[in-house]
Amino acid sequence: MTILGISGSLRQDSYNTLLLRNVPLELELWDGLKEIPPYDEDDDVEPAPPAVARIRAAVAGADALLFATPEYNGSVPGQLKNAIDWLSRPRQSAALRNKPVAVIGASTGAFGAVWAQAELRKVLATAGARVVDAEVAVGHAKERFDADGRLQDENLRGQLDEVVEALVAEVPSVVPVAA
Amino acid sequence: MSTIAATKTDLPTGTWNVDPAHSQVGFAVEYMVGTFRGSFSPIEAKLTVSENSATQLTGSASAESVKVQDENLGTHLLSPEFFDAERAPRIAFSASRVDRHDHHVTVNGELTIKGITQPVTLTGTITDPIQDAYGNDRIGLTLETVVDRTRFGLNWNVPLPNGKPALANDVKLTAELYLVKEA
Numbered sequence: 001m002t003i004l005g006i007s008g009s010l011r012q013d014s015y016n017t018l019l020l021r022n023v024p025l026e027l028e029l030w031d032g033l034k035e036i037p038p039y040d041e042d043d044d045v046e047p048a049p050p051a052v053a054r055i056r057a058a059v060a061g062a063d064a065l066l067f068a069t070p071e072y073n074g075s076v077p078g079q080l081k082n083a084i085d086w087l088s089r090p091r092q093s094a095a096l097r098n099k100p101v102a103v104i105g106a107s108t109g110a111f112g113a114v115w116a117q118a119e120l121r122k123v124l125a126t127a128g129a130r131v132v133d134a135e136v137a138v139g140h141a142k143e144r145f146d147a148d149g150r151l152q153d154e155n156l157r158g159q160l161d162e163v164v165e166a167l168v169a170e171v172p173s174v175v176p177v178a179a
Numbered sequence: 180m181s182t183i184a185a186t187k188t189d190l191p192t193g194t195w196n197v198d199p200a201h202s203q204v205g206f207a208v209e210y211m212v213g214t215f216r217g218s219f220s221p222i223e224a225k226l227t228v229s230e231n232s233a234t235q236l237t238g239s240a241s242a243e244s245v246k247v248q249d250e251n252l253g254t255h256l257l258s259p260e261f262f263d264a265e266r267a268p269r270i271a272f273s274a275s276r277v278d279r280h281d282h283h284v285t286v287n288g289e290l291t292i293k294g295i296t297q298p299v300t301l302t303g304t305i306t307d308p309i310q311d312a313y314g315n316d317r318i319g320l321t322l323e324t325v326v327d328r329t330r331f332g333l334n335w336n337v338p339l340p341n342g343k344p345a346l347a348n349d350v351k352l353t354a355e356l357y358l359v360k361e362a
Contacts, residue, residue, distance in 0.1 A: 098265045128254065128257075
């Protein structure tokens with residue numbers, strides 16, 4: 001099973017990337033978000049721009065996706081939203097279509113990017129993904145990780161376990177299709 | 180001498196298969212300032228009425244067969260937010276009770292959408308059999324009901340600036356069926 005982890009923060013020492021590294025599951029971490037060009041329907045032709053083709057193939061090939069998002073001005077970082085816009089096209093064969101996804105988030109403020117997480121879930125659902133109804137909000141992220149990058153809060157670690165469990169339960173090979 | 184026609188309560192016996200070219204199954208739901216409509220085609224439907232009046236009415240359509248005016252909207256309707264066509268590929272109806280009173284019918288059955296089965300009551304009309312131009316016996320059956328889409332897990336909505344939801348929960352379902360008697 002391949003779970004692709006996508007951090008919405010591009011920063012080298014991102015807390016959201018760190019959060020993905022704390023997930024109790026082997027993730028394939030996506031590091032090509034920064035290279036994705038701005039969505040332009042004129043450029044959305046075959047062959048797709050190379051960075052777009054790469055992430056589309058990675059998402060299509062993954063069994064599920066786990067997003068970790070920071071919150072910029074109360075919402076999803078532009079570059080992450082831009083990537084989702086590419087992944088939602090073309091509609092009928094979009095890489096995100098029916099893809100099991102979950103969203104978690106970290107912020108240096110008190111609330112752990114809950115607004116951005118909610119908006120990201122809405123965006124992903126509209127893009128056709130199968131969005132898991134679960135949340136992990138890591139507030140005060142600066143104080144939550146030790147020097148080795150380990151998430152210190154046992155309660156939050158338990159929530160990470162639950163999100164991963166719920167996400168894996170949505171992978172098609174696990175879920176029987178109704179008659 | 181005057182005669183009083185007896186109220187018809189019997190359904191025409193036989194196996195009656197849907198003529199999909201002329202039949203229609205649709206939905207209508209209030210959306211913002213009007214009524215949004217769509218349909219499913221092709222559809223399958225069958226009415227069987229045995230000599231002892233045992234009755235079975237069944238119908239189904241592929242969720243993928245939903246027809247709306249825009250491809251993007253259609254794809255959204257197939258997504259997990261709406262019909263979840265990947266996991267719940269068929270929409271189905273089944274009833275073993277059809278009550279007739281003259282040309283009015285009441286059908287109690289079960290409707291399955293998004294893998295969730297709920298009891299529903301439909302009302303409508305039935306015609307007497309006629310012979311069509313090709314020598315087949317035909318009846319017309321129309322049915323309608325209103326269901327709360329959230330009972331079937333179709334919960335999508337978006338708030339309008341006035342605070343009200345954009346999409347109503349009640350959805351009117353209609354079936355206009357041409358049924359042809361099996362030889």
